[in-house]
Amino acid sequence: MTTLPIFIVLLGLLVTVSNLSNIPWDNEPLGQTMESLSADTSVTFSNPDGVPLPKRGDYEVEVREDDMTVTRASTGETEDLHLVVRMPKGVEGKVPGIVFMHGAGYGLAKDWFIDVGDDFASAGFATIAIDKPVWSTNDATRDYPASADAYEQAAEYLRALPNVDADRIGIYATSESTWISALLLQKDPRIAFQILVSPMVHTPRHSLGFLAAQDFALVGANPGYQSIVRRIFSADTAALGLTNFDIDTDTPRAYAIPTFVAYGSKDVMTAQVEGAERIFERAHAAGNWNVTVRDYPVGNHVLRIGDEEEGDTKLADHFEDDMVDWAVGTTRGLEQTDVKVAGADIYQSIAVPKDLHGHRTLTFYMVVLHVAVVIMLLVAVILWLIALCRRLHGRFSRRHRDDRATRGRLGFLNGFGNVIAVLFLTTIAVLYLFVSGLAQVVMEVVSLIWGAAPSSPDIVYWSWPVIQTVCTVVVWAWARTLARLIEVAQMHGYTRMGVRDFARQARSGELARRMREPIIATTRFGRVLFWVTAGAMLCVLLMFAFWGMFIY
Structure with a gap:
């Protein structure tokens, strides 16, 4: 009775995030x-x-090589480029x-435009190819x-030749x-x-x-x-x-x-x-x-x-x-x-999406969310590694053999340790499947661009519904965990406490004593591990929701 409403609320939240981040786009085939x-x-x-x-x-065809220096006007940065000039032999006048x-990527004059350069030069044209001017930029910048400006300088180089x-x-x-x-x-x-x-x-x-x-x-x-x-x-x-x-x-x-x-x-x-x-x-x-x-x-x-x-x-x-x-x-x-x-x-096949434009709010949310995912996952992984090392050290330590059973324990109570560990591993596995499926799609697209024939869909199709199914199970597991937290809080009497009781116990110091009673774990490290892991998993689910996992 408690888990189902929590599950509906959590799933509704994720579905809402997916819908708010959705960008309508008609990419139906038009032919x-x-x-x-x-x-x-x-x-x-x-x-x-x-x-x-x-x-x-x-x-x-006669081939000549030279060098030229080009300047990036916006920064004053210079770059030395190699150039290759091809000239026809025996042409009068x-x-x-x-x-x-050059197209996308990077290209050197000595490696590119060789065949088309020879084609034009053998028909009476002077041709020039330069190293692609990039300075300190990359494909995105x-x-x-x-x-x-650099290609204009190459044109001027040709114009300066006497023939x-x-x-x-x-x-x-x-x-x-x-x-x-x-x-x-x-x-x-x-x-x-x-x-x-x-x-x-x-x-x-x-x-x-x-x-x-x-x-x-x-x-x-x-x-x-x-x-x-x-x-x-x-x-x-x-x-x-x-x-x-x-x-x-x-x-x-x-x-x-x-x-x-x-x-x-x-x-x-x-x-x-x-x-x-x-x-x-x-x-x-x-x-x-x-x-x-x-x-x-x-x-x-x-x-x-x-x-x-x-x-x-x-x-x-x-x-x-x-x-x-x-x-x-x-x-x-x-x-x-x-x-x-x-x-x-x-x-x-489809229309050019000319209605696409930048959404600033969505962009900032995307950046903040993904930065949070990376940071929280990194911290969670480090904490789990520390917990594992403590566990192993306690198990194999030669000293204090008599209390090795307690050495390295996290002190989880009410079954929260096993639950959080299973949820963490499951979510990491789903994240891995998501990244693998997306990477497979990109690899298939690259092969298609290079001229290969499309292969039959495999992971690029079925991985998405599998991730959706597992994500839904994870949300249900989180609902069960939250329900268990409510149950334990009820056992400790927190849910039956009225405003007057709260004030009275706060004055008497009883509230502080009761709040010191552990619910999740007896150790501070165990409690930190639980809440950091919970925050990391929430960020991952919100990331999945941002990419439309809960509506497609």
Whole structure:
């Protein structure tokens, strides 16, 4: 009769927390499609003068290496970057140029853009690749405006070469760098054209929110794990000092120059339909009608074929020829004669969550709660280790053998010792299962991004209902524990004490004597261990509730 009401109250509290932290989000499949106008991805131009246009492989390539120093304007921090320049041999006159821009992660000039660098250089372009400018930042704190300055400096390096046409410098940007390219075009109006590979057109919050939601669904993650995406991407990161999440890259000049957009049909990271639609819309608003979109069958996010974890992957069929041919014709001012959208039909499974925004109160609650979980769990684990050491020391001590039965005891009364130990171990096991299930989902998503086929759902689906079931049992066990505390308090007469009795016993000192009578444990260490463990378990349950454990 006592346990059931307590259980209902505790469960109601946790369900309320789950509902208050829930972020509504419609990620039902929509199946948006932009139909291709032709399966043939080749790029053609009218050539009234009949002058043969250079193609990939026409020239031998000369490779030069150098170094440059870039400065982070916001802090004055400098970084020395290595650069690799590729030049065509035997070309008369000044040649156009390409600046390569890195995607996510870290990249060195000597390791990246080798194949596409040779492609463009062998068709008569000067190309430059630099080490990715990172300074003292990481993936979360990357300085995009400073990165744009560094790539502008690389463009100026090309312009300074005697055989390069300074007014025909373009950029090749992929994935994350397409946020930086918009800033670069705003800074450097002389950039003449751009090739965008899997461009992230929307803000990082919306683009990455789309990526995570779609990929969690593709790997078969339980809807509970999918709800975690909503909470993460609703964090007010600006309050935590991370401003990139909502950086505005929708600048007027972002698509105001000739643009070649390349997608892969196996790309599971990019919102291709809504991205292409926005590019066309923004380009046309800026008076630019020179936008070409190609979608390559079987190509992944970086237009490669196969599982990149296995290495030695090749670029999608025809992609290299198409982008080079487009750049050659565009830099010569020729009129394009093929269709603007070609290749595979462009498909997008769900909508971009454009209504996502930062929730400051929810963010502070999340941070405080998780800090409390870490601290309380750490303290609880340390106390339990101390208790175990005391127990072992008392059992195996050679001295005072006669009282070794009492050595190391915690003095728990009324069965609270066994209860708290079982609850602690059970909650830790549930926490481990939760972290393991989430880690498995992330690993499956990473494999999917690298080009692997989705595997059949296993722990990524069934671990969630298992955790829910065990959590409910833990809540019931806590209700039983609280009911036992009430029962013991009743046995000691605390629940029958009126206000007058309380005052009388307080004056006489009897209340102080009664309160010194142990209820949970006879030792101070045992009582501290009990309440610290109880606080840690409450924090863990509240954390589970925050992530939606009690509503999905």
